[in-house]
Amino acid sequence: MERRDFLHDISQLTVAVCAGSLLAACSKSSDNNATPDPGGGGGGNALITANLTSELTAVGSSKTSGSVIVIRTAAGNAAASFVALSLICTHQQCTVNYIGDNGFKCPCHGSEYSVSGAVTMGPAPAPLKKYTVKVSGNTLTVS
Numbered sequence: 349m350e351r352r353d354f355l356h357d358i359s360q361l362t363v364a365v366c367a368g369s370l371l372a373a374c375s376k377s378s379d380n381n382a383t384p385d386p387g388g389g390g391g392g393n394a395l396i397t398a399n400l401t402s403e404l405t406a407v408g409s410s411k412t413s414g415s416v417i418v419i420r421t422a423a424g425n426a427a428a429s430f431v432a433l434s435l436i437c438t439h440q441q442c443t444v445n446y447i448g449d450n451g452f453k454c455p456c457h458g459s460e461y462s463v464s465g466a467v468t469m470g471p472a473p474a475p476l477k478k479y480t481v482k483v484s485g486n487t488l489t490v491s
């Protein structure tokens with residue numbers, strides 16, 4: 349085999365290996381997209397789901413997923429017994445901390461919010477974003 353033929357064969361082999369790697373990577377990605385996230389209770393596009401027989405049982409208890417929190421504010425398994433809010437401060441988008449009965453405090457510039465998300469101390473210009481809470485039987489969903 350001449351040097352030129354050898355280099356040609358090697359370059360074709362390299363292209364074939366690279367193409368195979370790319371296809372494998374694409375295949376893996378689409379497999380991940382095709383697998384539905386069970387979401388802990390069939391909540392569909394729910395941001396948070398909770399089983400109320402074991403979660404959020406006490407007033408003041410909370411569950412967080414990403415930048416969304418749901419808090420039990422009253423007894424009883426009705427949607428009105430809960431509030432779901434964004435944890436993103438409306439001032440400059442820092443993540444606020446839930447501090448129990450006193451609501452939320454932003455560590456960046458000191459804004460404070462009530463448990464319902466209303467601004468109680470600036471500089472935050474607007475309340476925390478609210479999400480919809482639904483309760484069906486013992487399953488709570490936030491969307």
Ligand code: FES
Pocket residue numbers: 437438439440441442454455456457458459470471472
């Ligand atoms: S980002 Fe929260 S007070 Fe400024």
